[in-house]
Each structure stands twice: as structure tokens, then as C-alpha cells.
Amino acid sequence: MQRWRGLEQLPGGWGRCVVTIGVFDGIHQGHQQLITHAVRAARERGVPCVLMTFDPHPAEVVRPGSHPAQLTTLQRRAELAEGLGVDVFCVLPFTAELSRMPAAEFVHELLVERLHAAVVVVGENFTFGHRAAGDIAVLAELGDRFGFEVASDRLVSGPTERADGAAEAPVTFSSTYIRSCIDAGDVVAAASALGRYHRLEGIVVRGAGRGGSELGFPTANLSSPAYSAVPADGVYACWFTHRRRGSPEPGETLPAAVSVGSNPTFSGTERTVEAFVLDVDADFYGEHVALDFVRRLRGMERYDSVDALIEQMNQDVVRTREILSARG
Ligand SMILES: Cc1cc2nc3c(=O)[nH]c(=O)nc-3n(C[C@H](O)[C@H](O)[C@H](O)COP(=O)(O)O)c2cc1C
């Protein structure tokens, strides 16, 4: 897969292509359906499939200070897009100028003149251009004028039945819905919309130095990129995947009991994400780590004594082991 930043990297002699456009934060099940549709259309025509996305998040440019929590880094989005068969991952720097571009100009200049789109695949609720004036009908009209097809998919929704068999109004999967699940600590609902576990990435930094010496539970403390979607305070069973310093390849995946919160037992003030990796004694400082959130165990509590906290952490480890040994 090629990765472009802007359209300056378009190679000479570029022919036609299939384009799918969106922020695609999370690459959730709805996004996956759309991207797969675009890849199939590209293969049928024997042309490349281009995924066009934006950075920073358009909301931040249109309403500064309103950056939503980020479900996936751009790097992760690119990896997931590649896994779905995308040929070109194109990131357009989202500037104030781009945000003011009228819908017809966006289509003519970028999709027609530059990318030579033969098919544009977007979701039913797609909007684009200045003040989001362009929608799928506008896009189809421009397609007739400039000679490209517009393809769309119904939005993907959750189940219409709960686990206990009761009827439930299906929820439409969206990045906003998944952010609200994560914000509430419902990592199971997030996973069902994502089609995989929610992942938080970061670099292991030094903490208070208390975990290993005082508690007997050393924890790898994560420093994550700005805006990362961190689940609600509490304790979670997670898969921990680390990458050795300087290595581009992911290392082992190990079970971990993860704490999110400000460590109220120690009257902490800073919110941290800390992973106790089961059955391992290793130096993780400076390593890149990915945490896949499988299940929430409980809320973050203030304990009256360190012994009471240690006793609870032992139970958290037992439950983490049970939960993760039942799942791959
Ligand atoms: C599985 C697990 C559960 C935890 N639960 C709590 C808790 O309920 N309350 C709390 O104050 N701290 C909790 N902690 C966080 C510890 O207070 C924290 O790991 C410890 O203070 C070490 O911090 P350090 O890594 O900065 O040295 C938990 C940590 C782990 C790994």
C-alpha cells in the first residue's frame, strides 16, 4: 500500500481509480463494509483503490478546541486499511482553506482533475464541502456531470436482540457511538461495533516507582498521543502487545490487568493508564505498547490500606486470567 500526504505525491501517468472518502476514525464495521465495497469495485475495474482521509480531524479546524477523542491513530487506520486491501492511503492536511472549499469545487478539483475517480464510494450519511453542503445527492449530480459513479452502502447497525433474547432498538454504528461506549467504560459494546477490541497505544514512561517495590505489582505506565480515547476510570482485562525499542515488528501479546484512573488510594491527581503484565518480569520503559480492552472488571476505588488494594489487585489478576484464557 502506498501512503501519500496531500496529492502532490500523485505519480505521473496516473489513470483512473476508485475513491472512498472519510475520517474513518476507528475503521468500525460500517467503515469496513464501505472500504471493502470500494476495494471490490476497484478490483472489478482493474484500477487502484484510494482511501482519502483527513488530518487533523475536520472538527478541530471548523470549531477549534472541539477535537473528538481519537479511536485510532492515523498509523493504525493505515494498517487496518491495508488489511482490507486499500492500495493508496491518502491523507489530506485539513486546513481552513480546505474547509471553505465549496462541495462542487472539492469534487471537480480533487476527485476529478487530480484523482480521476471512476467510482466514489461513501456512506449514506456522507457530507462534504463548505458547511457540509454536499451530500450524496449532490455527489451523484456531480458524478453525472463529470463522469464518475457514486456507490453507497446502508449504515451498519448492531443486533436487534439482546443476549437475553429481549428485543432492542438497533444502534447505528458510528465513531461517535463508539466514543460514548469507551467513555462509559463499555468496552464490550465498543468491540462489537468495531469488530475487534478497542486499542490504546502509547510509550511506557516512568511513574511514581511504587508499583514494583511497594505493591509487588510493577506497572507499565502508558503515555498516549493527544486525544486518544481512554476508557472510563476503572480496571480492565486487556491484551498487551509490545514492540521492542527500535523494532518495527510487534512483539508478543500478553495478558494484563490494567488500571485507568488517578490512584485515589495514594491521593494521586494525575490520570494514568497502567498495565500489570501477568507472569512477566521485563523492562518495558521506552517501548511502544498497544492495549486491547477486552472487559471492564470494576471501577477505580480508594482503599483504606495498601494491603486492601493488594488483596483486590490479586483478585483482579485472577479474573483477568480467567477472562483472557477463555478468548484468543
Ligand atoms: C490491576 C490494578 C488495579 C488497580 N486498582 C486500583 C484501585 O482500585 N485504586 C487505586 O488507588 N489504585 C489502583 N491501582 C493503581 C495502583 O495504585 C498503581 O499501580 C500504583 O500506585 C503504582 O503506581 P506507579 O506505577 O506510578 O508506581 C491498580 C493497579 C492495577 C495494576
Ligand SMILES: Nc1ncnc2c1ncn2[C@@H]1O[C@H](COP(=O)(O)OP(=O)(O)O)[C@@H](O)[C@H]1O
Ligand atoms: N509484569 C510487569 N508488568 C509491567 N511492568 C513490568 C513488569 N515487570 C517489570 N516491569 C517493569 O517495571 C516498570 C514499572 O515498575 P513500577 O515500580 O510500577 O514503576 P513506575 O512507577 O515507573 O511505573 C515497568 O515500566 C516495566 O519496565
